[in-house]
Structures are given as C-alpha cells and as structure tokens.
Amino acid sequence: MGMHTPLTARLGVAMPIIGAPMAGVAHGALARAVTEGGGLGMIGVGSTDRAELVAREASLASDxxxxxxxxxxxxxxLDDCPELLERTLEARPTLVSVSFGSPRPYVEALHDAGIMVASQVQDVASAVAAAEAGLDLVVAQGTDAGGHTGTVGSLPLLQLVLDTVDVPVVAAGGIATARGLAAVLAAGAAGAWVGTCLLACPEAASTAEARAKVLAAAETDTVLTRVFDVAQGIGWPEEFAGRALRNRFTDTWHGREAALAADTAAGRQLAEARKAGDYETAYVYAGQAVGLVRRSRPAAEVVRSLGEDAECLLRDRLEELLGVARPD
Ligand SMILES: Cc1cc2nc3c(=O)[nH]c(=O)nc-3n(C[C@H](O)[C@H](O)[C@H](O)COP(=O)(O)O)c2cc1C
Structure with a gap:
C-alpha cells in the first residue's frame, strides 16, 4: 500500500519520514540507517563542526x-563558515535544511545544484519568510522538540503554518510513535521530521552513557535552556534555546545565565564533563517525546515500524470514525 504525500513523491522515499539532522548524533551511520528503513536520513552539522565532517559523513550516509x-x-x-556550504554542495545531498536564521541567502546556490531546500520554522512570521524565500519544504518545529527550538507547541504551530503557507509542511517536535505520525498526516502535514525517537539507536554518534540517559528519562525530564550555549560561549541567537535533559548543571544555572556567562570555572567544568561523559553536568539534548523512547532499536526498524503502524492506525481510525471501508 504505502502512504503518498508530496514529500514521498519529491524525495522518492517510501515513508513520509525524515530523520532530523542532529549535530553530534545524526552522522552518516544514523542517516543511512534511516534511509534504509524507508525514510530520508539527514546529517546534522553543528556550529563548531569542521567542514571535513561533511564529506566523510555524506559518503557514509549515501553508501x-x-x-x-x-x-x-x-x-x-554559515555566515562565519562559508566552507560548510561549499562542502555541502560538493556532497550532492537530496535535501538541505538551513535553520535558525534566514535561509534566503543560500537558496539559490542550493537550487542551482539541484538540491531541495527546507528550513525549520518556529512561528508564523518565519514560516512566511521561508515560503517567500522559495523553499521546497517548511518544517514546523514546535517547542516540544529536542535540541534548539522556539516556544510555540507543535500542535498549534502546525495548524498555524498549514493555514498560512502553500508549500508542503513537515511537522517536527514530539513525534515518536505511529500515533504522532498518523496525527500530523491526518492534519495535513506532508510528513514528520523526527529526532528524539532516534536518540537511543545504536547507529547514533552519541556515547552509550548518553543513550542510557535517554532511555531512563521521562517526558517531564527536559528543560528549554540556554545554559549550555552560554557556558560554552557559543553564539546561538538568543531566541533559540535548546531542549535538553535536566541535570545538575541546568538545576544550578538555568535562570542565572548572566552569572554563568561571567563564571569561567563553570565553562571549564562543562568542557571536562563532556570529555569524561559525565551527563550530570554535560548535556544530552532531547525532546519531550523522550518519555516514549523505552528501547534501543536499530534506526531502520524504528522508521519502518513508525511508517507501517501509522498506515494501519490511519486505516483503522478512518473506518471507525467515518465508516470508510478498509481495502482488502
Ligand atoms: C540531539 C539533537 C541535536 C539536534 N541538532 C540539530 C542540528 O544540528 N540542526 C538542526 O537543524 N536541528 C537539530 N535538532 C533539532 C531537530 O532537527 C528536530 O527539530 C527535532 O529533533 C524534532 O523534534 P523531536 O526531537 O521531538 O523529534 C537537534 C535535535 C536533537 C534532539
């Protein structure tokens, strides 16, 4: 059967599922496993990543x-590191997302190279700007999402963005099971952009200890905070905080960012904890859907069951709600 949306048609994938780019976690191995499961896997390139990472991980992702x-x-x-865009163009991906700032300056070069362009948006104004910039996909990223995000919940944001722009909209933030995927597809999304549900997969580039933290966390264990960026002196625009698992470091510093910025010892502690894999101080970025991640499974299996189970669920619900007969 299969589910057909503008996303599956444009990307040539079997399932309307995109494996979110996640710096430090979604590298070539995870991206490849997501694609092998029937979705489209993405590589996350962080602000401190070296340009060499792009070619190496792209070769792995694309086999x-x-x-x-x-x-x-x-x-x-990107403004400070144009090399990242150059290496990205050379790697010949199918899709590139340019998020957290204006994608407009980069759209033409990507389109000229035959690459589809997406951007994650966190409110209506950024959705309109993305659509006007000529993007192929707009990703409505709710505050439930793991990693850096905005402040509007996934469901209100999805409804607002679907009502506002004409380009295909992909839903991100809080989708980790077939119920979530079925819900956003029924609402009109062209697909789902999932990160947190892949955090415990063996193909993730994170440490075994970080994956164990993910498995142990409940839906109430995250916080949207700037403390890790402040402590590292990373130049994230202030409107984007990051959703991470709460730990001793966030309990100590969240709400005291000015004091943290002046405390060089805290920055050093964080750097040391990251090296040592001490996640009571170091960060594990994860969304509210972390409470749904209970087992470590191969990413291809996660993606395949997400898609297949959502298809069954949609058929059953349509039959139950509307009396639409299930085809044999
Ligand atoms: C560990 C982690 C790292 C992330 N890194 C990036 C990134 O490098 N670039 C990006 O555009 N989004 C990044 N994100 C956000 C994801 O693209 C996506 O919006 C989010 O994972 C979707 O919500 P979910 O986590 O509830 O599935 C990251 C998310 C997580 C959990």
Missing amino acids: SGRLPFGIGLMAWA
Missing part, C-alpha cells in the same frame, strides 16, 4: 553515492 540523504545546516553559523 558512496548509492542512497539519498540530507544535510542540516545552521544559518547563523
């Missing part, structure tokens, strides 16, 4: 050019 994949960049970091 040396055999599979489609995507690359996720951060607009605010």
Whole structure:
C-alpha cells in the first residue's frame, strides 16, 4: 500500500519520514540507517563542526553515492563558515535544511545544484519568510522538540503554518510513535521530521552513557535552556534555546545565565564533563517525546515500524470514525 504525500513523491522515499539532522548524533551511520528503513536520513552539522565532517559523513550516509540523504545546516553559523556550504554542495545531498536564521541567502546556490531546500520554522512570521524565500519544504518545529527550538507547541504551530503557507509542511517536535505520525498526516502535514525517537539507536554518534540517559528519562525530564550555549560561549541567537535533559548543571544555572556567562570555572567544568561523559553536568539534548523512547532499536526498524503502524492506525481510525471501508 504505502502512504503518498508530496514529500514521498519529491524525495522518492517510501515513508513520509525524515530523520532530523542532529549535530553530534545524526552522522552518516544514523542517516543511512534511516534511509534504509524507508525514510530520508539527514546529517546534522553543528556550529563548531569542521567542514571535513561533511564529506566523510555524506559518503557514509549515501553508501558512496548509492542512497539519498540530507544535510542540516545552521544559518547563523554559515555566515562565519562559508566552507560548510561549499562542502555541502560538493556532497550532492537530496535535501538541505538551513535553520535558525534566514535561509534566503543560500537558496539559490542550493537550487542551482539541484538540491531541495527546507528550513525549520518556529512561528508564523518565519514560516512566511521561508515560503517567500522559495523553499521546497517548511518544517514546523514546535517547542516540544529536542535540541534548539522556539516556544510555540507543535500542535498549534502546525495548524498555524498549514493555514498560512502553500508549500508542503513537515511537522517536527514530539513525534515518536505511529500515533504522532498518523496525527500530523491526518492534519495535513506532508510528513514528520523526527529526532528524539532516534536518540537511543545504536547507529547514533552519541556515547552509550548518553543513550542510557535517554532511555531512563521521562517526558517531564527536559528543560528549554540556554545554559549550555552560554557556558560554552557559543553564539546561538538568543531566541533559540535548546531542549535538553535536566541535570545538575541546568538545576544550578538555568535562570542565572548572566552569572554563568561571567563564571569561567563553570565553562571549564562543562568542557571536562563532556570529555569524561559525565551527563550530570554535560548535556544530552532531547525532546519531550523522550518519555516514549523505552528501547534501543536499530534506526531502520524504528522508521519502518513508525511508517507501517501509522498506515494501519490511519486505516483503522478512518473506518471507525467515518465508516470508510478498509481495502482488502
Ligand atoms: C540531539 C539533537 C541535536 C539536534 N541538532 C540539530 C542540528 O544540528 N540542526 C538542526 O537543524 N536541528 C537539530 N535538532 C533539532 C531537530 O532537527 C528536530 O527539530 C527535532 O529533533 C524534532 O523534534 P523531536 O526531537 O521531538 O523529534 C537537534 C535535535 C536533537 C534532539
């Protein structure tokens, strides 16, 4: 059967599922596994990543050019590091996202190279700007999402963006099971952009200890905070905080960012904790859907069951709610 949306048609994938770009976590191995599961896997390129990472992980993700994949960049970091865009163009991905800042300056070069362009938006104004910039996909990223995000919940944001723009809209933030995927597809989304549900997969580039933290966390264990960016002196625009698992560091510093910025010892502690894999101080970015991640499963299996189970669920619900007969 399969589910057909503008996303599956444009990307040539079996399922309307995109594996979110996640710096430090979604590298080539995870992206490839997502694509092998029937979705489109993306590589996350962080603001402090070296440009060499792009070619290396792209080769892994695409299995040396055999599979489609995507690359996720951060607009605010690209201005200072144009090399990241150059390496991205050379890697020939199917899709590139330019999020957290204006994608507009980069759209033409990407389109000229035959690459589809997406951007994550966190409110109506940024959705309109993205559509006007000529993007192929707009990703409505709710505050439930893991990693850097805005302040509007996924469901209100999705409804607002679907009502506002004419380009295909993909839903991000809080989708980790077939119920979530079925819900956003029924609402009109062209697909789902999922990160947190992949955080415990063995293909993730994170540490085993970080994956164990994900498995142990409940839906109430996250906080939207700037403390890790402040402590590292990373130039994230202030409107984007990051959703991470709460720990001793966030309990100590969240709400005291000015004091943290002046405390060089705290910055050093964080750097040391990251090296040592001490996640009572170091960060594990994760969304509210972390409470739904209970087992470590291969990413291809996560994606396949997400898609197949959502299809069954949609058929059953349509039959139950509307009396639409299920085809044999
Ligand atoms: C660990 C982690 C790292 C992330 N890194 C990036 C990134 O490098 N670039 C980006 O555009 N989005 C990044 N995000 C946000 C995701 O693209 C996506 O919006 C989010 O994972 C979707 O919500 P969910 O986590 O509830 O599935 C990250 C998310 C997580 C959980």
